[in-house]
Amino acid sequence: MKTYLNLFIAFFRSGMLGFGGGPSAIPLVHKEVVTTFKWMNDEEFSDVLALGNTLPGPINTKMAGYIGYRVAGIGGLLTAVLSSIVPTIILMIVLLTTLTSFKDQPWVQGMTNGVIPVVTVMLGVLTWDFLKKSKQSLGWKLALFLLVISLLAIEVLGIHPGLVIAILLAYALLQPNRAKQSQKKEGEN
Structure with missing residues (x-):
């Protein structure tokens, strides 16, 4: 039961904080899967990421499905996928209905523009880590x-x-x- 809870927490957090779509969620999933819960090492994660990028659909749900299945079978797959998409569904409904009425306000545009540099830094750090690891093997x-x-x-x-x-x-x-x-x-x- 604890494994399912950990899967839920890991993919719920990455789903909640992955503002801007899949690319912004990848470093968050990496932190949860490799650093926090140690379900994979960096090399395995990069393999899953590479394979996930070749398949159609959102990267976060593909990775959640595979990692959930690997950690806890079919139940883990369902837990990870649902916990990665439910936050997005809830936030889309709540935020879009709320922000639509304020979309022209400068603070809403500033909030959206302020997230872009943070996501860029997160992706840059992950890229640098992968480059260092590929240096070791290649x-x-x-x-x-x-x-x-x-x-x-x-x-x-x-x-x-x-x-x-x-x-x-x-x-x-x-x-x-x-x-x-x-x-x-x-x-x-």
Whole structure:
């Protein structure tokens, strides 16, 4: 029962505080799943994030569904998904009906604009953490190369991020495991 409560708390918090949609919720989900409850490590989380980005639909609910299922089966899946979407539904109804009457007020526009830098910083910190972790597994040169190529493909060529992620996943699957190769070389020496 405590596991379901923890799933509810983790995804309710990220759903409540994830202002602006999926990208703003990702660092919050990361904090809950990796730091607070330790259901995954950073590498597993980045794998779930990458796979979730390739699939259609809101990232927060996809991640909640997978993580909930992994932690507590079907009941965990339902708990995590419902706790991640219920806050949004409630807040949409309450805030939209309230803010619609005040939408032209400067304080409402200022409130909305004030959240953007915070979300940007949260995403930047998460990106930096992922870049540092990819340096450990790939090395700086390959990690930065893949970062630049992905950025160019998405921003300059207009390739959908899901397709870029799918290509990188295919590359990783087809690439021989470096750890096994280095172990073979050490064993031969």
